[in-house]
Amino acid sequence: xxxxxxxxxxxxxxxxxxxxxxxxxxxxxxxxxxxxxxxxxxxxxxxxxxxxxxxxxxxxxxxxxxxxxxxxxxxxxxxxxxxxxxxxxxxxxxxxxxxxxxxxxxxxxxxxxxxxxxxxxxxxxxxxxxxxxxxxxxxxxxxxxxxxxxxxxxxxxxxxxxxxxxxxxxxxxxxxxxxxxxxxxxxxxxxxxxxxxxxxxxxxxxxxxxxxxxxxxxxxxxxxxxxxxxxxxxxxxxxxxxxxxxxxxxxxxxxxxxxxxxxxxxxxxxxxxxxxxxxxxxxxxxx
Ligand SMILES: [Zn+2]
Numbered sequence: 001x002x003x004x005x006x007x008x009x010x011x012x013x014x015x016x017x018x019x020x021x022x023x024x025x026x027x028x029x030x031x032x033x034x035x036x037x038x039x040x041x042x043x044x045x046x047x048x049x050x051x052x053x054x055x056x057x058x059x060x061x062x063x064x065x066x067x068x069x070x071x072x073x074x075x076x077x078x079x080x081x082x083x084x085x086x087x088x089x090x091x092x093x094x095x096x097x098x099x100x101x102x103x104x105x106x107x108x109x110x111x112x113x114x115x116x117x118x119x120x121x122x123x124x125x126x127x128x129x130x131x132x133x134x135x136x137x138x139x140x141x142x143x144x145x146x147x148x149x150x151x152x153x154x155x156x157x158x159x160x161x162x163x164x165x166x167x168x169x170x171x172x173x174x175x176x177x178x179x180x181x182x183x184x185x186x187x188x189x190x191x192x193x194x195x196x197x198x199x200x201x202x203x204x205x206x207x208x209x210x211x212x213x214x215x216x217x218x219x220x221x222x223x224x225x226x227x228x229x230x231x232x233x234x235x236x237x238x239x240x241x242x243x244x245x246x247x248x249x250x251x252x253x254x255x256x257x258x259x260x261x262x263x264x265x266x267x268x269x270x271x272x273x274x275x276x277x278x279x280x281x282x283x284x285x286x287x
Contacts (some may be wrong), residue, residue: 004273005221005281008055010044011122012063015229017088019125020245024238027087036235037063038070040228045077051264053275055079058122061086061106068113075114080277082120083107090127100135107139119279122146137174143282148182150193167285168220178287180278183223185211196225201252205259209266221281231257
């Protein structure tokens with residue numbers, strides 16, 4: 001029987017660093033907002049520990065600078081630390097030099113923080129582009145996980161995917177640089193957003209679980225993403241943003257944690273499924 005892999009990924013940013021809230025929470029005011037990340041990450045770590053899950057945490061440089069001890073704790077519990085950039089800037093808003101700075105600064109800071117190597121990167125809002133890919137390869141990253149195959153969200157980047165190789169859905173984009181895409185459910189020409197995030201809070205959990213099962217039937221692996229603020233219904237509410245952004249950000253926050261538990265329980269009961277980090281997964285594919 002083929003082993004199946006569940007890649008559980010967490011984008012480590014706090015509620016005020018999200019793109020939907022940017023107008024109300026500019027970067028130069030971040031220090032003034034209530035920092036709620038530690039408590040939420042701790043809940044996730046407990047959840048992972050109880051199901052023996054190894055996950056990947058894509059951490060913002062800003063966060064590592066503020067709470068280095070938290071990042072060291074995540075790492076010491078056996079999870080992988082990867083980079084989510086420093087300032088949560090979308091690559092589409094940055095020029096070449098700014099992109100290089102984001103990926104270089106965050107990598108160096110995270111490596112200094114945990115005393116270990118950083119292999120992976122995820123662009124804020126999946127805003128991947130060709131410049132990012134080329135520079136990640138130059139800066140010594142091993143993989144990127146920013147390509148979302150769900151196209152209806154206009155913020156998601158577009159990548160002219162000219163992969164050198166396709167290894168079970170992992171794409172070699174440059175020599176030695178691999179893309180682990182956010183995998184959605186493809187049925188003929190329809191793509192259902194089953195990667196996580198707001199769609200996980202929107203869709204019934206039973207539907208989500210069945211969708212993941214379906215993906216795992218056809219594919220050897222599945223990748224899920226979420227954010228610590230998504231399990232925090234007590235976070236401050238910002239009213240001055242658009243209705244669309246308000247709905248996306250605040251939808252079903254109180255339901256996320258119990259739903260996560262359902263998913264973890266369901267797939268850890270399946271003895272052929274391993275929850276592993278992105279880098280261990282890549283190694284298992286002998287790339
Ligand atoms: Zn993010």
